[in-house]
Amino acid sequence: MINVIGLGYIGLPTALMMASHGVEVVGTDYNASLVATLNAGHTTFKEEGLDELFAEAAAAGIRFTTEYQVCGTYIVSVPTPYDKVDKKIDPSYVVSACRTVLGVAPQGAVLVIESTVSPNTIDRFVRPLLTEAGRQDVSLVHAPERIIPGNMVHELVHNNRTIGADDPEVGERVADLYASFCRGEIAITDIRTAEMTKVVENTFRAVNIAFANELAKVCRVGGMDVYEVIRIANKHPRVNILQPGPGVGGHCIPVDPWFLVGDYPETANFIRLALQTNFSMPEYVLRRAHEAMAERGIADPSRVGVYGLAYKEDVDDVRESPTLQLLGAQAEHLCGAPMRVYDPWVEADVVPNQVHSMSEFLDGLEMVIVMVGHSEIKGRPELFGDRILIDPRNVMGDGANVYKL
Ligand SMILES: NC(=O)c1ccc[n+]([C@@H]2O[C@H](COP(=O)([O-])OP(=O)(O)OC[C@H]3O[C@@H](n4cnc5c(N)ncnc54)[C@H](O)[C@@H]3O)[C@@H](O)[C@H]2O)c1
Structure with a gap:
């Protein structure tokens, strides 16, 4: 069984996609009203193809709850904002979710962090939780998400993915899990490379858009289209x-x-x-x-x-x-x-x-x-x-x- 933690824009479609491809999934979110909406059979945001996917996952038996489950694999998809003053990542949601997972996870569980995190976040903030809890038996994996709102359902299936793992054998197992629905190529690497790669991808787009925006300003001054x-x-x-x-x-x-x-x-x-x-x-x-x-x-x-x-x-x-x-x-x-x-x-x-x-x-x-x-x-x-x-x-x-x- 997979327990997806955090049922927002990323966690919900991921949970639904896995459930509709034959994986036993329980979705957990600490927002009780969000869970109640899902349990009443409604999606919580508008997205092309999401209602159909929800129906398939419901038919396949997906469950939603506020409780963390006892299971072999956890996928954490909680927010990662940045601190507007020092510009660093605010890892508090990830830390809190991972700490709760470690409190319930059975021996040898796999903890997959899907949330986007800055390079070193898992080493600095998550790995110490394993030491504190005496849970070195838990395997850490980073599987950042690349899908774009507006085309999420299609991209979940067709995008290439990155899996960063300490242990390549665990990386392969998690890759097989994602391959239950993902037709893209799945690259397996170490955790820091996966963290950096995800942030670099979004930075590339931010820089390219900024270049276009600056060109727009230059062209306005210069009278060009x-x-x-x-x-x-x-x-x-x-x-x-x-x-x-x-x-x-x-x-x-x-x-x-x-x-x-x-x-x-x-x-x-x-x-x-x-x-x-x-x-x-x-x-x-x-x-x-x-x-x-x-x-x-x-x-x-x-x-x-x-x-x-x-x-x-x-x-x-x-x-x-x-x-x-x-x-x-x-x-x-x-x-x-x-x-x-x-x-x-x-x-x-x-x-x-x-x-x-x-x-x-x-x-x-x-x-x-x-x-x-x-x-x-x-x-x-x-x-x-x-x-x-x-x-x-x-x-x-x-x-x-x-x-x-
Ligand atoms: N939205 C996107 O387009 C997008 C794309 C790629 C990657 N990401 C990354 O995915 C991650 C999740 O983003 P999102 O847009 O889905 O966020 P979101 O705010 O839509 O959803 C996060 C959910 O996590 C729940 N949550 C927070 N802490 C929790 C906890 N400790 N236990 C249980 N539930 C908890 C919240 O109630 C919320 O429902 C972020 O790191 C984001 O950067 C987002």
Whole structure:
């Protein structure tokens, strides 16, 4: 039996995927209301294919509980935020979950940490727990997750994976477990290499996006079309620049690279600058909107709305969302009135002035900042009537009323 600890955006699909592929799975989360929702037969977030996967896993007998189980293998998938002051990883959730596992795990159990952790976290914070508890019989494994919200179910099956283990034989056994559903290649390595590899992957993307964002700013000053520049540059066989945008959100790309800055503050300068560049984008978009307002004679910010609150298209996750940063900048630096906000994916009330239908949103607006390119509006500027559009995602096409980055 496998006990998956932490049933959020990563733990839940992983647990469901294993259960629907013939593995006996119990999912554990200390959030009792989340467990009650799952036990009532409902998923806890929106994701393509998740409801179907949930039904398959339920039919296969998956169980959900707040209790840690006595079983041979544990998969820990709890949050790993960073400390906003010293930029280091906050390992407290992982430590707490692993400590509880060690209290119940039988002799010879395998403890797999899926949470993203900075290099050395397992040696510094988890291995000492085994010593403290006299549980050197427990094998440690790191199996970082790479899936992207919006395409999680597909990517769980098709992505390549990394398994870091002290003992390669245990690594092979855990790889076989993941191979129950994973058709990608599974690389087996040591724990520190697996930790570093995961953080490097997200740092690569953060740096590449920062480069694109800086190009957007340079092109704006120089009067060039950044999208055309990137499109043509990417025809070069060894160039692959990502797209600029209104900022980077979610639980991974704006978070994990800080682990390297926090642990290597003297060395990771380029990474720090990349993160700061990405973080500057929501306010850059807001300033662009204020310029457009001045140009079009719109004085009243209540005539301007923000479409999109999730951190990216077709998800309901608002963690580190660029829209939240933009609204914060509007309130703090530019002292503007609050803007109306709408996101069809986000049903919860997250910010003041949030409305829950497109018609209520558009009523009386002269300008819309399109922060997220959800499928329902992508390529369909007509849905916004003749309003002026600020389009930092480049999803509204060209037109006299469309302002790009
Ligand atoms: N969300 C992503 O897109 C993504 C992608 C790849 C990797 N990751 C990594 O996966 C890990 C989990 O991220 P997430 O997005 O699923 O987080 P999440 O916040 O959605 O879910 C974490 C869950 O763990 C539960 N939890 C916390 N401590 C617990 C404990 N001690 N015992 C039992 N339950 C506990 C919480 O109640 C919550 O339901 C993080 O390290 C993250 O960096 C996330």
